[in-house]
Amino acid sequence: MTKTTTIAATNATPRRKGAAPAPAVAASPWAPVSHRERQREAKRNAVLQAAAQLFNERGFHATSLDDIAARLNVTKPTLYYYVKNKDEILLQCVSQGLTMMLEGIDASRAAGGKAIDQLITCMQVYARIVTQDFGMCLIRVGDEQVPPESRKELRRLKSAIDQEFRRLVAEGVSEGSLAPCDPKMTAFVIAGALSWIGRWYKPGGQYTPEQVAAQCIDTLLGGVLRRVDVPQPVAVSAAAPRRKRSAGD
Structure with a gap:
């Protein structure tokens, strides 16, 4: 026996003769707290997503908690583990849409670049x-359905988006990339036109969301009038000949 083995054997606590071995620690059937919290948050998000889809399809008042539960294949009482009532669900859906917009706009601003580039990114x-479900819910249902005590906060978030569009339009005019205009009115037109996409867009239609965004933004930036460098007068010979009047006219 080596010296190391001898020391280890000497220091080991001898088991008392006839003593039972220590019982094994039982494995807990419950997941760790952090895992349970993630699961709960995932289920809560699923409730909100299903609710937003139904609000978009049927309208807020025509959708019940029973409808949301049925969409998720759960019972109505199960929903109360994650939300208080239908008003809270709508508030969270609309807040999600606004928060997604603000986060995207903040990211485009942080990326830097010319005002026109930032403006186009914000529009995209x-x-x-x-x-998307939450953004569409924001447009189709609106904050008018939200309880009055929460409406003020939602309108504050909307105002932040509006102010960002105004700032970028004003900077675009200053740098010469945009034609002179009223930033307030122009921001209203941009947000109004893009918001309306949420009213008429249908997933799985002729155009993808990216194609819809590109065409709408091109129209907003370029307008619909055909522009030519030098106006060409209409030649007389090119005009359609007038038909002679007949006796029957």
Whole structure:
């Protein structure tokens, strides 16, 4: 026996003769707290997602908690583990849509670049989100249905988005990338036009969300009038000949 083995054997606590071995620690059937919290948050998000889809499809008042539970294959009482009532569900859905917009706009601002580049990125973010469940819910249902005590906060978030569009339009005019305009009115037009996508867009339609956003933004930036460098007068010979009047006319 080596010296190390001898020391280990000497220091080991001898088991008392006839003593039973220590019982094994039983494994807990419950997941760790952090895991349970993640699961609860995932289920809560699923409730909100299903609710937003139904609000978009049927309208807020025509959707019940029973409808939301049925969409998720759970019972109505199960929903109360994650939400208080339908008003709270709507508030969270609309808040999610606004928060997604603000986070996307903040990211575009942090990326830097010219004002026109930031403005286009913000428009792309806005257009993309209103084709998604929470953004669409924000547009189709609106904050008018939200309890009055929460309406003020939602309108504050909307105002923050509006102010960002105004700032970028004003900076675009200053740098010469945008034609002179009233930043307030222009911001209203941009947000109004892009918001309306959430009213008429249908997933799985002819255009993808990216194609919808691109076409709408191109129209907003370029307008619909055909522009030519030098106006060309209409040649007389090119005009359609007038038909002679007949006796029957």
